Amino acid sequence: MTLDYKSATEKFEPTLGLEVHVELNTNSKMFCSCATEFGASPNTQTCPVCLGLPGALPVVNGKAIESTILIGLALNCSIAPYSRFARKNYFYPDMPKNFQTSQYDEPICVDGYLDVEIETEDGPKTFRVDIERVHMEEDTGKSLHVGGATGRIHGAEYSLLDYNRAGIPLVEIVTRIIPGTGKYAPQVARAYVTQLRDILRALGVSDVKMEQGSLRCDANVSLAPIGSGILGTRSETKNVNSLRSVERALTGEIERQANRLEAGERIIQETRHFLEESGLTRPGRSKEQAEDYRYFPEPDLVPVTPDAKWIEELRAKLPENPADRRKRLQKEWNVPDAEMTSLINAELMDVVEETIKLGAEPTRARTWWLGEISRLANEKEVAPTSLITTAFVAEIIALISSGDLTDKLARQVVEGVVSGEGSPAEVIEKRGLKVVSDDSALMVAIEAAIAAQPDTAERIRGGNIPAVGALIGAVMKATGGQADAAKVRELLLRHLGQG
Amino acid sequence: MAAISRDDVAHLAKLARVEMTPDELDHMAVELEQILGAVKRVQEVATADIPPTSHPLSMSNIFRDDVVKPSLTNEEALSGAPAKAEDRFKVPQILGEE
Numbered sequence: 001m002t003l004d005y006k007s008a009t010e011k012f013e014p015t016l017g018l019e020v021h022v023e024l025n026t027n028s029k030m031f032c033s034c035a036t037e038f039g040a041s042p043n044t045q046t047c048p049v050c051l052g053l054p055g056a057l058p059v060v061n062g063k064a065i066e067s068t069i070l071i072g073l074a075l076n077c078s079i080a081p082y083s084r085f086a087r088k089n090y091f092y093p094d095m096p097k098n099f100q101t102s103q104y105d106e107p108i109c110v111d112g113y114l115d116v117e118i119e120t121e122d123g124p125k126t127f128r129v130d131i132e133r134v135h136m137e138e139d140t141g142k143s144l145h146v147g148g149a150t151g152r153i154h155g156a157e158y159s160l161l162d163y164n165r166a167g168i169p170l171v172e173i174v175t176r177i178i179p180g181t182g183k184y185a186p187q188v189a190r191a192y193v194t195q196l197r198d199i200l201r202a203l204g205v206s207d208v209k210m211e212q213g214s215l216r217c218d219a220n221v222s223l224a225p226i227g228s229g230i231l232g233t234r235s236e237t238k239n240v241n242s243l244r245s246v247e248r249a250l251t252g253e254i255e256r257q258a259n260r261l262e263a264g265e266r267i268i269q270e271t272r273h274f275l276e277e278s279g280l281t282r283p284g285r286s287k288e289q290a291e292d293y294r295y296f297p298e299p300d301l302v303p304v305t306p307d308a309k310w311i312e313e314l315r316a317k318l319p320e321n322p323a324d325r326r327k328r329l330q331k332e333w334n335v336p337d338a339e340m341t342s343l344i345n346a347e348l349m350d351v352v353e354e355t356i357k358l359g360a361e362p363t364r365a366r367t368w369w370l371g372e373i374s375r376l377a378n379e380k381e382v383a384p385t386s387l388i389t390t391a392f393v394a395e396i397i398a399l400i401s402s403g404d405l406t407d408k409l410a411r412q413v414v415e416g417v418v419s420g421e422g423s424p425a426e427v428i429e430k431r432g433l434k435v436v437s438d439d440s441a442l443m444v445a446i447e448a449a450i451a452a453q454p455d456t457a458e459r460i461r462g463g464n465i466p467a468v469g470a471l472i473g474a475v476m477k478a479t480g481g482q483a484d485a486a487k488v489r490e491l492l493l494r495h496l497g498q499g
Numbered sequence: 500m501a502a503i504s505r506d507d508v509a510h511l512a513k514l515a516r517v518e519m520t521p522d523e524l525d526h527m528a529v530e531l532e533q534i535l536g537a538v539k540r541v542q543e544v545a546t547a548d549i550p551p552t553s554h555p556l557s558m559s560n561i562f563r564d565d566v567v568k569p570s571l572t573n574e575e576a577l578s579g580a581p582a583k584a585e586d587r588f589k590v591p592q593i594l595g596e597e
């Protein structure tokens with residue numbers, strides 16, 4: 001390659017387009033009552049409807065329509081008063097019906113937008129991504145290509161089909177073309193998918209797990225010489241299955257196209273596949289022959305006509321926009337940008353908020369989740385939230401705030417809870433971790449320390465305050481580290497006439 | 500509506516994965532033309548005040564509750580399959596697509 005990314009984007013202007021598919025988390029499928037559980041053994045969640053057997057009659061899952069309208073509302077879309085399903089006809093064994101039930105010219109939601117913020121060299125900048133449509137369809141089955149060296153279709157001897165996924169409600173969210181992002185195109189794409197994922201998660205309509213395929217992104221990009229005002233031929237990169245990959249795939253694809261154009265070659269309109277290992281894309285199906293899906297209205301399903309009352313009921317259910325919520329919490333907690341970013345990247349904002357709601361002091365809630373709990377989670381290679389409940393963390397923090405636990409003791413309590421020794425109270429009881437706060441018990445240790453180091457005691461009486469450190473150390477040692485050092489210091493100084 | 504050409508039939512045959520001989524293409528173009536002619540009569544009565552419909556009944560918003568009901572067993576699901584392996588439907592190699 002001759003042009004690197006920097007020089008590629010100095011010569012060419014990328015134009016983006018993003019299609020996101022999200023599997024809804026309904027209990028049952030879109031048009032039948034089969035379960036939707038991920039990872040069930042093959043072909044155990046199918047029925048005559050989702051297998052396309054003759055005479056089967058589909059019926060729409062009302063919850064799926066509700067979820068789709070919620071998504072549309074959260075993306076500032078208009079909800080169509082009348083929309084219909086359509087058959088998208090194609091012959092490919094991932095759909096046993098030989099068509100996919102989708103929507104064509106009458107989608108449920110249209111004309112929305114999402115504002116995404118990215119960090120640029122000139123500080124934070126907001127890009128408005130226009131949403132063309134949000135429509136309903138159904139997911140396809142899973143193919144396994146057997147034979148051939150690569151597991152790809154080419155060279156495969158036969159394919160094996162599992163239809164458990166066929167018919168799971170799928171929502172497709174399509175942007176209009178996104179011009180004017182310049183060299184930030186890959187970051188805008190990543191920020192858009194991230195923000196979309198956060199919104200979908202806040203709505204509670206999907207598991208949004210990119211690695212399990214419940215959120216998938218197809219990224220279109222075309223290049224044109226800067227200032228030319230023309231729109232280049234685009235490629236579509238499929239199978240981008242992580243947020244990082246969205247950014248990498250587009251960076252790689254912009255470089256590839258720029259180098260082709262630079263060499264005087266043309267861009268072929270085609271579908272490309274993202275290769276996770278190399279960050280490059282390889283060509284898939286060429287779209288030179290325009291696809292012909294022969295869409296027509298699905299005669300087995302009646303139209304969807306949500307009335308204004310239903311739409312407003314759903315609108316009232318919308319949660320706070322995650323981006324706004326983040327800004328609000330950052331302000332409320334008074335957290336620096338870097339720490340907020342750490343919290344978000346570690347996906348700990350929700351639990352920290354919950355812990356604070358349970359009465360924990362905000363700074364401590366953040367420090368414990370980001371610090372000790374994350375450290376333990378790292379060691380065990382699990383999510384911090386799987387180690388301990390917010391209620392237990394709040395309980396431990398309350399004990400620190402009241403002086404019943406020192407940070408050091410609290411770490412032992414956390415460790416005990418994490419290793420399954422029970423609730424914080426049980427761990428404290430079993431391990432005997434309570435701070436020695438009883439003044440009379442402490443005084444015994446203090447008297448002993450003074451008796452053992454009469455010279456030091458004399459120096460303190462004479463005004464040498466820093467010398468108290470040696471006595472504090474002795475008291476802490478005598479109490480097995482279970483005393484509150486600040487308290488010990490206070491008692492020692494008072495006892496030696498310096499309080 | 501434009502007449503059905505031989506090329507249209509060839510295109511449809513390709514989409515439908517049906518192999519047709521040149522004779523059959525000629526023959527089918529004529530037959531489809533006749534069928535379309537018959538259906539075209541509907542357009543004569545479809546005036547502006549009659550909205551197009553995709554369903555015989557004027558109903559909308561027919562939804563089911565999101566409740567799981569038992570599915571077929573794996574054996575039942577695969578019982579009509581011409582070929583199967585590893586609890587899955589077995590189909591011939593797929594060509595020309597990714």
Ligand SMILES: [Zn+2]
Binds near residue numbers: 032034046047050167
């Ligand atoms: Zn089913």
